Amino acid sequence: MTILVVEPMKTPTVQEIDGSLESMQRIVGGDIEAVYPFDDPVALVCHGEGKLLGLPMNRALTDESGVPYDIVCGTFFVVGIGDEDFTSLTEQQIEKYRKKYANEMVFSVPVPSGNHKKQCNKEKNEHER
Template identity: 40%
Template sequence: MEGFLKPYQVEQIKKKYTVGTKIQLDHMDGERDMPDGLSGEIKFVDDQGQLHMKWQNGRTLALVPNVDSFHILREAENENDKCPDGCIQVLVVEPHKNPYVSTVRNDYRAMQELVGGCIEFVPLSELNCHLYCNDEGKLNGLTGNRRMDNGDIICGTFFICTDDGEGNDTSLSNEQITYFSNHFHEPEFYSNTEAHSFAMEVGYADSKEEFLRMLGIVPEADENDFER
């Protein structure tokens, strides 16, 4: 915001952005944990025209009109609170972009549409979360997105959610949103060769059968299969 606003300009802002108005952030420069798509609620507007917020991730950073990019969440857009029609709140991570909060219907068709194909479940080691990505991302030549802890690179868009302890997908908490927004904040860039290959470390195996079990090609032997 260049210079100081005149009193009538501040009054216009206060009339437009009333207390309790839902806001979605389009972009804020210089703040790693304020991802595009984050939503929040206006607590008050000060005498300089800054919007003081309560953000979904727990932050209270003020918005500065004409500096920060944001928009009012209309009734139909305000899915983060209502999640209509069985929607859940997720964190979407697209190639070459910062993560953003969104909602998706809690069914396979909607999830497949979001990742652009058949979905693959990938467990995450942090905060009891998991992600869904395109099962054929590498085969279909999708753009390399982010590298996982095991060294694999996920290709194409993926999204993160959690579950209720009984295998049912549910919305992320504010803590989980903040953690994974930071974890995947920086876009990553990979060549096609690097993104579409996968190397896996396998320890020493005493036999061919054990080696295949390490790769997950054959199931682990059940103790009931052995003679007593």
């Protein structure tokens, strides 16, 4: 399965994985969570507790106007959505999301030491309201 991996402070890379739960968990570093912030048939798969664990801030999720509403913490990947399972991204999807996340290279905000978890949790709680 062809996916696009987005690591903090790095440009996105295309990778091939076998599609097993273990291979997905290995990429994000733990339990996976899929979110669906795009109109395209793709999912963003990240660590389910990335913010709580204080993983590094990666990229912002933005609304249709480009206004950030959340931050993904830790490595994530973009994958296609099939009828019942994840599928490979198409070439067009790879290029679209590679450009999107290369242009949004790094979401970086200086956060005083020790407050990173608090800030991510505060943003998460505000988003859930």
